[in-house]
Amino acid sequence: MATPINLSVMKAFDALDLLSEDRPELTAEVVARELRMSYATAHRFLVTLEAVGVLITVRRGVFAPGPRLARLGRMADDLAPLPKTLQSTLDRLRETLDESVMACRFTPRGPQCVAVSQAQRPISVNIRIGTTLPMLNTAQGRLFLAHMTPRDRENWSLAQGLDASAIAAINPTLQEVLACGYALNRGDNEPDIAAVSVPVLVEGRAVLTLSAFGTLGRMDSAFVDLAKEQLTKAAATLT
Template sequence: MATPINHSVIKAFDTLDLFSAERPELSAEIVARELQISYATAHRFLVTLESAGVLSTVRRGIFAPGPRLSRLGQMADDLAPLPRALQATLDHLRQELNESVMACRYTPRGPICVAVSQAQRPISVNIRIGTTLPMLPTAQGKLFLADMAPRARQSWAVAQGIDPEGVQALALQLDAVRAQGFARNRGDNEPDIAAVSVPVRRDGRTVLTLSAFGTLGRLDDAFIQNATVKLMEAAAALAQA
């Protein structure tokens, strides 16, 4: 005899699926309308998810993703396997660009390097796998911030002890980053070190960043233009894979 399914659990996840970058908050009215359930049932789902820490109340009757949901999402990203072609892709980019190349994943503390291919020159810039970069002054961090809705950026800043007004001041810059599809760092994090980074996007969100990095003098505008094209091509191929 088949094990019966708990449909309330399924409805709870259906409720969470209603969140999006365009709709970062939910009410019982929205849930009831879109899931075609009663207002009372929708309200009960939301309150129960809040009591479990999956949702948070932002104001009376309005709910947003809570800390437990953020932890579960981060755990899913941490446990997700890297693309099989990632290291080969980085090695190919490093040969074409003659600069070091790396891939980063998101963590709340900042992008973490998960793979790297170091330039084969006597003097080059390198980074160790497992190094966490700061979010605000790096090209990789700007890509992840640009991928967040404004409310999510504010919540991230508060959780990390960063002045939300400082993050808000970057809004126009982050909008430009998202629109152009790449970000640059010209000595913002480390003097004389530059980088250009592009997102690897899947299901509408940035899951990895690909970056070429090196000394500020070598990463001039001509290099950035060429590298951006090649990084974007590689990111598109990885997203398909």
């Protein structure tokens, strides 16, 4: 029998994932709206996180990262750093593919961009480091979901407040992704934006995704084949 998951802990980390360079502070209103919970519950999460030093109050009702969160962040960087060659690998991929390339890490709210190499063309698609993408309708998110066990997917969907039908509907796609080793997004998340993504696997676990992304018109079958090949080779070097 699987060990029950504490959904309150998962929600607390979901709340922390709302922090970013563009949003360095949180309020109960923001947490309640984005995590689809009541104001009282959101406020309780924030006050509890403040009580343990993960957040601090910067003014009435406004919370920012606290000393304990900063210490954990430094520890995470020390203990689980990104590959030292990641940026140079992305730069080489960008030169080969002539498209923007990025790497994402898993977060419960969705894949988060941790490194990017922007295409050097007058018109290209860009993304900023720290941006969190949707899980269900992006190539990166589908890769992370595909490499979860069915039980982990179920726990994740419960923590995100998703109906079971949402995962059931995407399961055939996830099986296909797992079988072929890559995922595609052809305007599923943003109209006219496409991506091809492969996982960076460590002992069968997806720790990162590498993706080439750009305008839908440039992502024809020839480009997808080239991108799959180059991304897969690059992922192998990073492990």
